[in-house]
Amino acid sequence: MDDFLKRKGELYCEDMPISKLVKIHGTPLYIYSRNTILSHYNKIKNAFAELNPLICYSVKANSNLTILRLLAEQGTGLDIVSQGELERGLAVKVPTRCMVYAGVGKTEKEIIAALRAGILMFNVESEPEARLINRVAQKMKTCAQVAFRINPDVDAKTHKYITTGKKENKFGLTIPLAMDLFRSTRRLKHIKPIGVHMHIGSQITSATPYLQAIRRMSKMIAELRREDFDIEYFNLGGGLGIIYNEERPQTANEFAQAVAPLIRPLKCKLILEPGRFIVGNAGILVTEVQYVKRGHLKSFAIVDAGMNDLIRPSLYGAFHQILPVISKRGGKTVLTDVVGPICESGDFLGKDRHLPNLESGDLLAVRSAGAYGMVMASNYNSRPRPAEVLVAGSKAKLIRKREIMAEVLAPELAMLKN
Numbered sequence: 001m002d003d004f005l006k007r008k009g010e011l012y013c014e015d016m017p018i019s020k021l022v023k024i025h026g027t028p029l030y031i032y033s034r035n036t037i038l039s040h041y042n043k044i045k046n047a048f049a050e051l052n053p054l055i056c057y058s059v060k061a062n063s064n065l066t067i068l069r070l071l072a073e074q075g076t077g078l079d080i081v082s083q084g085e086l087e088r089g090l091a092v093k094v095p096t097r098c099m100v101y102a103g104v105g106k107t108e109k110e111i112i113a114a115l116r117a118g119i120l121m122f123n124v125e126s127e128p129e130a131r132l133i134n135r136v137a138q139k140m141k142t143c144a145q146v147a148f149r150i151n152p153d154v155d156a157k158t159h160k161y162i163t164t165g166k167k168e169n170k171f172g173l174t175i176p177l178a179m180d181l182f183r184s185t186r187r188l189k190h191i192k193p194i195g196v197h198m199h200i201g202s203q204i205t206s207a208t209p210y211l212q213a214i215r216r217m218s219k220m221i222a223e224l225r226r227e228d229f230d231i232e233y234f235n236l237g238g239g240l241g242i243i244y245n246e247e248r249p250q251t252a253n254e255f256a257q258a259v260a261p262l263i264r265p266l267k268c269k270l271i272l273e274p275g276r277f278i279v280g281n282a283g284i285l286v287t288e289v290q291y292v293k294r295g296h297l298k299s300f301a302i303v304d305a306g307m308n309d310l311i312r313p314s315l316y317g318a319f320h321q322i323l324p325v326i327s328k329r330g331g332k333t334v335l336t337d338v339v340g341p342i343c344e345s346g347d348f349l350g351k352d353r354h355l356p357n358l359e360s361g362d363l364l365a366v367r368s369a370g371a372y373g374m375v376m377a378s379n380y381n382s383r384p385r386p387a388e389v390l391v392a393g394s395k396a397k398l399i400r401k402r403e404i405m406a407e408v409l410a411p412e413l414a415m416l417k418n
């Protein structure tokens, strides 16, 4: 599953001891394994080899430039959702013809930037957005390639905050609305529909909701073709689930084998947008125990990473395995809540964990923090954001400097001078 394994009681990332990285870079610290990233990318690539898809890595899962460059070197495209993510893609020289742009709130400025860059297509999420893109493209004397994002109204059976393909969600268009929009593009001369897009949610552990959605979309594609629309691309989105604890997600192979029979007859170029699947298991957040408060029922290990560094437990009640970086000998385990220093009761990394008797100074690894971790970090409580390190074998590279207090304060300090 990943390259974070214990050797003689000490946690390593590939061939690098975690404790050594902490000595150099301090805590809280995000550490990623190059090999885990590449092996997950290759799992998807190989599983779908027969369909030769365009794999557009979903930048929002982990947008560190060094990680984007690593994936770009493998030939991935990008799934972007903002001008900022476009800039990241440009910074690491991803061909813009391999970028697809989703998101419900694209602004005029963002649409201009994406058209200027020459992205492959917009994944359009509403009728007013289609009209705006048409208007902007007209002004720029060009034609924007688009796919319409369909909300197929299926239940992906995942957390309600990360389900996106039900009719009550803000994403995409119902099939009848999308059909109407396709027809209206006969009048909107500056957008050219070239495909359909779906993305039904995240951390989806079974192929069933995908199959349901693809069947609905296949019927729609057939109808569109009867009306002479040229549907070149089928974008299946992302959402593949990973193991955080006891999940038994489909493997990439099982997923590919399940969906391929439905995709093949569509005769479309397939686009995939994996995010979490590629980077989720490839990162840990390392934190140091500051204090241990022992209570009657349980202990609280107060650590130096909080919800501002990793918000998934607070935001989604997400489970991340937590283990000591150096195994402790003997003794019983203690029921422990691992909590951060932030002044919020929702600030925890793990609850009711059976951990050894911890002491201040112990290091803990919060596992599978590679996706939706650092990208969601904030400065809440005026805390500078963590550093990030990428390990390859016995080598490690700092890929984001730890933020310093001066950087946090600068935009406001400047205003005091007025």
Ligand SMILES: *Cc1c(COP(=O)(O)O)cnc(C)c1O
Binding pocket: 058, 060, 061, 079, 081, 102, 103, 199, 201, 202, 203, 237, 238, 239, 240, 273, 274, 275, 276, 277, 371
């Ligand atoms: C977030 C997102 C993805 C990636 O989702 P994962 O669950 O990380 O695979 C793919 N496509 C779109 C449109 C997204 O918004």
